[in-house]
Amino acid sequence: MKLVVLISLFTCFTMSSQYKYEREFRLNVEEVPISAVQFLKQFQFKKKVKWYGEESQDGKTFEAKTYYNAKKYSLEFDAKGKILDVEIKVRVNSLNKPDQEMIKKELQKVFSKYKIKKLQLQFSGKELLSRIKTFETKGNYSTCFFELVVSGKIGKERKLFEILMNSKGEIVKKLEFKILNSDNLEF
Amino acid sequence: MRSIFIFFFVLFVGKITSQTNFSAGVLPKVVTSFKMSPKIKWVNSIESREFFYDKEFELTHSLVDVSTIFSLKTEMNNKLNFGFIFRFKDGEVEYRSLQHYNIIHSLEQFQMGHRFAFEQFYDDVINLRGRYRFTIQRALNGDKIDVFEWYLKLSNEYLWQFNDENLEIRLAPNLGYRLSKRNKIEFGVEYRAADFVRELNKNQLWMRCTMYISL
Numbered sequence: 312m313k314l315v316v317l318i319s320l321f322t323c324f325t326m327s328s329q330y331k332y333e334r335e336f337r338l339n340v341e342e343v344p345i346s347a348v349q350f351l352k353q354f355q356f357k358k359k360v361k362w363y364g365e366e367s368q369d370g371k372t373f374e375a376k377t378y379y380n381a382k383k384y385s386l387e388f389d390a391k392g393k394i395l396d397v398e399i400k401v402r403v404n405s406l407n408k409p410d411q412e413m414i415k416k417e418l419q420k421v422f423s424k425y426k427i428k429k430l431q432l433q434f435s436g437k438e439l440l441s442r443i444k445t446f447e448t449k450g451n452y453s454t455c456f457f458e459l460v461v462s463g464k465i466g467k468e469r470k471l472f473e474i475l476m477n478s479k480g481e482i483v484k485k486l487e488f489k490i491l492n493s494d495n496l497e498f
Numbered sequence: 499m500r501s502i503f504i505f506f507f508v509l510f511v512g513k514i515t516s517q518t519n520f521s522a523g524v525l526p527k528v529v530t531s532f533k534m535s536p537k538i539k540w541v542n543s544i545e546s547r548e549f550f551y552d553k554e555f556e557l558t559h560s561l562v563d564v565s566t567i568f569s570l571k572t573e574m575n576n577k578l579n580f581g582f583i584f585r586f587k588d589g590e591v592e593y594r595s596l597q598h599y600n601i602i603h604s605l606e607q608f609q610m611g612h613r614f615a616f617e618q619f620y621d622d623v624i625n626l627r628g629r630y631r632f633t634i635q636r637a638l639n640g641d642k643i644d645v646f647e648w649y650l651k652l653s654n655e656y657l658w659q660f661n662d663e664n665l666e667i668r669l670a671p672n673l674g675y676r677l678s679k680r681n682k683i684e685f686g687v688e689y690r691a692a693d694f695v696r697e698l699n700k701n702q703l704w705m706r707c708t709m710y711i712s713l
Contacts, residue, residue, distance in 0.1 A: 335640035336647070363640055429606070462574060469574040471604075490574065491643075493602045494710045495651065495674065495682055496611030496633045497577065498529050498541055498567070 331473050331486035334366040335374070343373050344392025351375055351386065353440055368486075380447055385431070396435035397443060398458060403430050406452075413480040414457060421482070422463030429460035433475070453478060460488075522703040523549040523560070525688070531569075532713045539569040541579070561587035567596070575602045593620040608636045609643075613655075623661070631655035635674070649674045651684065666692040672706065680712035 383400040475484035527545035567581030579598035619625040635651035672686030
């Protein structure tokens with residue numbers, strides 16, 4: 312009996328943790344750790360930078376959003392202002408053909424039908440700045456992860472997912488979005 | 499830019515108040531929804547209509563609409579709604595049935611809703627009405643509407659009376675607040691221009707306050 316309860320609790324926990332939870336709120340630059348603001352100066356962004364606080368299943372973080380070379384940049388920092396990752400929004404057809412094929416093949420393994428709603432290149436780890444510069448100048452993104460928002464059909468139901476895929480095409484994270492209540496758009 | 503806005507605003511106010519059939523009032527409404535299964539929701543609402551101007555300034559009660567609707571999720575973002583509206587007016591009850599097809603799009607910073615509706619009014623004859631409403635909303639803080647955050651909502655609706663062959667247009671800007679995970683409140687105005695085809699001779703301006711409660 313105890314085993315059944317334990318298994319049920321574990322199942323409930325793992326099921327609920329598969330959902331993407333995120334709360335985002337606007338911040339003034341004065342409310343952001345100074346090390347994050349200083350890190351951002353290295354990029355010399357010309358467009359306005361908007362700062363946000365974010366609460367998600369990964370904890371509390373800070374996020375800077377701006378545009379550079381006509382691409383949307385999101386830079387995420389931990390609570391102390393240390394850089395976690397840089398995400399750059401790109402179009403799927405801007406990727407190399409083999410990468411497009413790899414993503415397609417991997418998504419076909421998971422979904423019977425799917426549509427990619429959003430794709431971001433996620434840079435993290437060492438030599439972040441130089442790797443992003445290489446991407447901007449030479450288009451080389453070989454060391455990054457792919458973060459995808461996918462509307463996909465599993466069984467008979469279509470759902471929305473956030474998928475993190477490494478450069479080899481392995482899915483390292485898959486979170487389901489909770490569909491927002493849209494009563495006020497319908498009634 | 500500001501002078502253009504003031505010019506059109508003065509023109510608009512002058513135009514509607516110069517019409518003989520101008521009226522104004524308040525439309526308080528409560529919408530409750532109850533999830534019966536992952537795909538079916540039961541939605542009930544009550545809306546009162548109170549005039550404070552109808553040819554002269556006077557507070558008068560007009561009617562109460564009570565609706566009951568079953569909402570069936572057909573796809574991730576698509577819903578089919580079927581229901582009835584009971585209108586309590588001057589001691590009598592008018593009946594109306596409705597069918598909606600809703601499409602909701604969630605973009606990065608905006609949510610958009612398309613509502614295609616068909617209604618039947620049961621009187622001596624059955625009057626038919628078709629309507630289409632486009633709604634767009636966005637958070638005022640961040641990309642998503644989180645709890646304790648304000649948002650802006652704008653909707654534009656076109657209603658066609660098949661029997662009378664007449665068009666009505668509605669425009670409604672709203673300011674909303676997400677009170678909790680499940681509940682929202684909205685304040686706004688709604689401008690209605692009716693009898694559009696014959697001549698623009700019926701204008702209404704409503705102050706709206708709507709509470710959405712998800713049980």
